Amino acid sequence: MMTIIFQELAIHSLTSPAPNIFRIRLSAPTLAEQALPGQFVMIRPLNIQEPLLPRPFSIHRVLGDRLDILFKVRGAGTHMLARMNKGDPLEIRGPLGKGFRFGEEEELVLVAGGMGVAPLLFAAEYWKGLFQGKARKKLRVFLGARTREELLGLDAFQRLGAELHVATDDGSFGEKGPITRLLQRVMVGRVTGVRLLACGPTAMLRSVQRWVMKKGIPGQLSLETRMACGLGACLGCVTARERGGTVSYVNVCQEGPVFDAREVVIHDRT
The missing domain is CATH 2.40.30.10 (Translation factors)
Incomplete structure (x- = not known):
């Protein structure tokens, strides 16, 4: 432990x-x-x-x-x-908390909305390190923000050799509109050998969740939520999780902040 x-x-x-x-x-x-x-x-x-x-x-x-x-x-x-x-x-x-989980995927897809980039750069650098010197793996990154000024991590992801797709709400850099729309347009057809990690606003996570479920892609969502202690004592960061048809309530600080996209129930307050 x-x-x-x-x-x-x-x-x-x-x-x-x-x-x-x-x-x-x-x-x-x-x-x-x-x-x-x-x-x-x-x-x-x-x-x-x-x-x-x-x-x-x-x-x-x-x-x-x-x-x-x-x-x-x-x-x-x-x-x-x-x-x-x-x-x-x-x-x-x-x-x-519990972080992202990796496997033998051929491609890692990261979807970041605004400050959701915070945990995903560490994930990308760590994942690249796992396969250093082994078979070539593909890193694809979808970065979204309100404006060009708020786009973070572009240079760092480029140094990792990532295929970058960028969108801003005001169209000041990359495509204009939500990053989830760009994700769905780029990754069309059958998708295999992929693992997706996402972090960002609630609406973005909901959209990503629906898309990975439809595509059958293993997905993990990192929730942004308020916490008071980080240890599960205050019960201030509870969210719903569904497993085997049974819904239970768990502390994001202990069971998350990263959850399986097939299980977590995303509420407005996350």
């Missing part, structure tokens, strides 16, 4: 790759060694009184003994993080 690490870490660097979007890099050898794609960490700034509760963040990248967190300013907690400086201390808890 993986050990959950509680520790205080200083910010190694804090950068802003896009307006209102920030990247924190941490020097965290033990955490970086244990982390798997799709997992997350709970973060709380130290030396301040509010916010009291930590916030969940996907692990964006693992680079040697360093770990990247990518986030968008959305409330008091992320606003406070964005105002911090190099060397400021953070309380870190992780790695948490």
